[in-house]
Amino acid sequence: MLSSFFFLAAAEDGADAGKAIALALGIGLGSLGAGIGIGNIFGSMIQAVARQPELRSELTGIQWLGFALTEAVVFYGLIGGLLAFVLI
Amino acid sequence: MKRLIALSLGLFLALPSVALAAEGEEFDPAHEWELQEWVPIHLGPLDLSINKAVAYLLLATVVSIAIGLFLMRVKLGRDPDRRQALGETIYEIAQVQVAEQGLPHKAIGRWFPYVATLMVFIWTINILGFIPLPLSDETVEIAGVRVPTLAIFAATSTLSVTLALALMTWLFTHIEGIRANGVAGYFKSWIPDVPKGMLPMIVPLEVLGQFMRLISLSVRLYANMLAGHMLILTFIGLIFLTHWAVFPISVVFGTVFYLFEVVIVVSIQAYIFAALSAIYIGSAIEPEH
Numbered sequence: 001m002l003s004s005f006f007f008l009a010a011a012e013d014g015a016d017a018g019k020a021i022a023l024a025l026g027i028g029l030g031s032l033g034a035g036i037g038i039g040n041i042f043g044s045m046i047q048a049v050a051r052q053p054e055l056r057s058e059l060t061g062i063q064w065l066g067f068a069l070t071e072a073v074v075f076y077g078l079i080g081g082l083l084a085f086v087l088i
Numbered sequence: 089m090k091r092l093i094a095l096s097l098g099l100f101l102a103l104p105s106v107a108l109a110a111e112g113e114e115f116d117p118a119h120e121w122e123l124q125e126w127v128p129i130h131l132g133p134l135d136l137s138i139n140k141a142v143a144y145l146l147l148a149t150v151v152s153i154a155i156g157l158f159l160m161r162v163k164l165g166r167d168p169d170r171r172q173a174l175g176e177t178i179y180e181i182a183q184v185q186v187a188e189q190g191l192p193h194k195a196i197g198r199w200f201p202y203v204a205t206l207m208v209f210i211w212t213i214n215i216l217g218f219i220p221l222p223l224s225d226e227t228v229e230i231a232g233v234r235v236p237t238l239a240i241f242a243a244t245s246t247l248s249v250t251l252a253l254a255l256m257t258w259l260f261t262h263i264e265g266i267r268a269n270g271v272a273g274y275f276k277s278w279i280p281d282v283p284k285g286m287l288p289m290i291v292p293l294e295v296l297g298q299f300m301r302l303i304s305l306s307v308r309l310y311a312n313m314l315a316g317h318m319l320i321l322t323f324i325g326l327i328f329l330t331h332w333a334v335f336p337i338s339v340v341f342g343t344v345f346y347l348f349e350v351v352i353v354v355s356i357q358a359y360i361f362a363a364l365s366a367i368y369i370g371s372a373i374e375p376e377h
Contacts, residue, residue, distance in 0.1 A: 061185045061363075068360040072304070075311030 217242020
């Protein structure tokens with residue numbers, strides 16, 4: 001199913017090229033949002049630890065939970081994009 | 089001795105390049121996810137064939153049992169050596185960071201084994217996915233014998249595996265919720281306190297949210313592993329396919345992504361899956377409202 005989406009240099013007709021651009025744009029914009037979110041999480045973590053270093057071990061778990069939840073958003077975009085690319 | 093190990097490791101890792109040169113096919117990383125049947129087993133409409141992903145799952149089962157036995161069961165003493173200390177660290181992460189974060193106190197005894205197993209098992213599958221192993225659909229001829237090429241492939245980068253894991257958590261969530269609160273009490277606990285007029289909008293959303301958990305839990309792990317492997321395979325492929333000037337860039341990026349995946353993503357995803365399972369089960373047993 002996934003065999004056709006990689007290495008689009010081989011794709012000759014314009015529809016495939018358009019779809020490839022759309023896929024790349026979608027993932028790019030998705031990672032933009034997730035990048036801001038992840039930056040926020042780590043920024044807040046640094047601030048929190050700077051203010052109250054004794055809470056560090058408690059905050060680490062929450063930090064990684066937030067990191068993974070935010071990071072996953074990119075991949076929902078990626079999977080959605082790939083599905084759209086393959087199915088349409 | 090160390091040099092000998094390094095040399096043999098280097099040769100071992102150089103073998104995939106031999107394979108790629110030998111086959112001379114069109115390079116496409118997505119071929120890695122077209123699973124061929126190794127041992128066909130068909131029960132009516134059920135396809136239980138053993139393929140690459142199933143082989144990796146079986147291997148991961150054996151390895152995770154071995155990890156558990158070796159680190160936490162064999163020759164335990166009052167004065168822990170490094171092996172036992174590592175086992176205790178893993179146990180403590182499972183206990184403090186995963187189970188106690190999500191599960192209410194009374195449920196830890198019953199559900200700690202499940203979430204700890206999830207954590208160790210998913211970590212093992214993930215890390216096995218980044219070690220080149222001779223489990224592959226392709227073969228290469230070395231000294232007259234056709235052996236499988238080395239490949240990196242994680243069973244968790246197929247949706248069936250992660251969906252099965254997520255389905256287990258999802259079923260246990262509802263079973264435990266119903267057992268702890270009764271059928272009516274549990275389904276009532278899905279719906280937050282809102283004005284009556286809002287209910288027609290809120291109820292479908294909450295029901296949909298329960299199913300979205302299933303999707304988000306499985307797709308998170310699946311997409312993380314899939315994207316990681318795709319990136320690494322693509323950069324490895326660029327080494328062989330493009331201009332020589334790309335080679336250093338490709339090697340550097342490939343190594344960076346590989347280390348990122350191995351050091352951070354593998355452990356984080358295992359931790360997240362277990363922690364979210366604990367949180368879901370815990371919130372079903374003791375709803376907040």
